């Protein structure tokens with residue numbers, strides 16, 4: 001009995017020993033592990049190592065030694081090793097550029113052209129930016145859509161293979177619109193300039209004499225890429241059409257004042273009342289006939305108009321001004337539009353956004369008068 005009992009207790013000890021040995025083996029062999037073995041982050045994103053390291057389910061994160069670094073500014077595959085005594089585990093961090101480049105279309109997504117000659121050279125260009133790559137270029141494909149439209153397709157691919165595509169329509173313009181504003185500068189001029197700027201439209205301003213306070217407005221006209229022309233120091237018909245000398249001096253003195261104040265040498269003029277005016281005959285017979293020769297000799301170019309919104313006449317509302325514009329412009333020609341930005345012409349500024357939208361939708365392009373513009377000139381009646 002006693003022996004038996006002893007043997008039983010011996011057996012029990014042996015079992016305990018085995019359990020202990022097995023337990024030690026488990027302790028020795030059990031791995032440490034990291035919760036996420038593979039992590040992906042975007043390039044430039046900050047990598048914060050908050051990985052949980054466990055051993056037999058126990059959090060030992062603050063006890064492990066971390067070997068390896070991640071440069072999250074450079075795409076690639078990085079390996080981090082977590083060491084705890086003789087045990088270790090590994091983690092892979094992939095830094096990836098996941099954001100495609102951005103293509104900015106200079107000149108917008110629709111460009112109106114007079115013709116398709118040397119089409120590729122008429123591309124206003126693109127700017128490609130990327131979160132990682134520098135100096136990326138876009139590849140351009142030119143597709144013919146119809147006889148009046150081409151499509152430029154720009155493709156930019158970054159070094160990680162992210163692709164961006166942008167398209168631009170190159171459309172044969174129905175015609176050209178030269179918005180011209182007479183009798184400024186005034187408070188209306190700044191309103192007009194704001195609208196032109198918002199719509200990326202260039203125009204021409206035939207100004208009269210100006211004060212010190214008007215100078216910033218004139219500087220804006222120049223700085224924002226519009227054309228500055230001369231209407232004359234004075235707009236008083238009786239005065240300016242009294243003699244050819246007075247008339248020429250009326251242009252020349254304003255020309256010189258502008259040159260002196262802004263260093264801007266304008267060659268463009270508009271006769272008050274236009275070259276076709278008959279009012280001048282009340283003051284000086286034949287003065288217009290003489291004037292157009294005199295003007296040419298001075299190296300000046302005079303511009304009349306072939307579209308009149310009649311804002312200095314019977315068009316008293318912005319709606320009527322807009323209608324006159326829409327009815328007046330015609331395809332396949334230069335449309336030189338007479339409008340006014342002198343004091344009181346707020347309806348003209350009010351009509352302007354609709355005028356611009358209409359012309360653009362109809363496929364016209366806007367330009368400021370330049371030396372390349374063929375002048376629209378009336379027949380002289382005096």
Ligand SMILES: [Zn+2]
Nearest residue numbers: 182183272273
């Ligand atoms: Zn005028």
